[in-house]
Amino acid sequence: MIEVVVGALLREGRVLLGHRRPDKHAFPDTWDLPGGVVEPGESLRAALARELREELDVSVDATTVTLLCRADLGTAQLSAWLVPDWVGEARNAAPEEHDDLRWCGLDDLPPLAHPDVRAAVVRVLGGG
Numbered sequence: 098m099i100e101v102v103v104g105a106l107l108r109e110g111r112v113l114l115g116h117r118r119p120d121k122h123a124f125p126d127t128w129d130l131p132g133g134v135v136e137p138g139e140s141l142r143a144a145l146a147r148e149l150r151e152e153l154d155v156s157v158d159a160t161t162v163t164l165l166c167r168a169d170l171g172t173a174q175l176s177a178w179l180v181p182d183w184v185g186e187a188r189n190a191a192p193e194e195h196d197d198l199r200w201c202g203l204d205d206l207p208p209l210a211h212p213d214v215r216a217a218v219v220r221v222l223g224g225g
Contacts, residue, residue, distance in 0.1 A: 099173040102145040103132030104157070104180040105165060105218055106187060111202045112218050113187055115152070115195035117210065124210035130177060130218070131195070145178050152194055155185040165217040177214045179221060 106113040112130070119126040131152045135144040142159035149157050157180055165177040189198050201207065203224045209215040 100135035100141065100144070101132065101170070101173050101175045102135060102141050102148060102178065103130035103175065103214065104145050104149050104162065104178050105130050105221060106149075106153075106155070106180045106183060107221065108200060110222065111200040112206070112222060113153070114199050114201055114207070114209070115189070116197040116199070118194065118196045121194070127210040128199075128201075128207045129210040130214060131198075133194075141176055142178075145176075145180075149180065149183070152189075152191040153185075153187040153198075154190040155183040155187050157183045165221065166213050168211050168213040170211070175211060175214070177211075177217055 114128045115131045117124055117127050117129055133148040142162060146157045146159040149155055161182050162178040162180050165179050168175040189195055203222045
């Protein structure tokens with residue numbers, strides 16, 4: 098089964114979301130946490146650090162991340178992680194993946210590609 102990891106970077110009560118390009122095969126034209134597919138032999142935490150470096154140009158200490166939730170997507174298993182600390186200013190380093198990045202709080206949090214991930218993000222942002 099394919100493993101997918103995504104990370105919730107938090108800053109000042111907001112979470113960083115990426116808008117998936119309309120031409121993406123999986124979950125096109127939706128907002129989601131940045132991340133991607135775990136490579137063979139790679140741990141979930143190492144994959145998360147690699148994906149966030151590739152997509153956002155940030156460095157993450159994988160030992161500081163904590164699991165937010167897991168979701169079974171049928172053909173893939175998704176793990177969402179809370180990323181409390183990172184180095185660098187997040188930017189869209191993978192325009193082939195996302196056509197926009199946005200910091201969102203509870204009041205402007207859009208629907209995400211995965212309802213379980215959105216529920217976990219709402220809890221982290223203090224919404225229950």
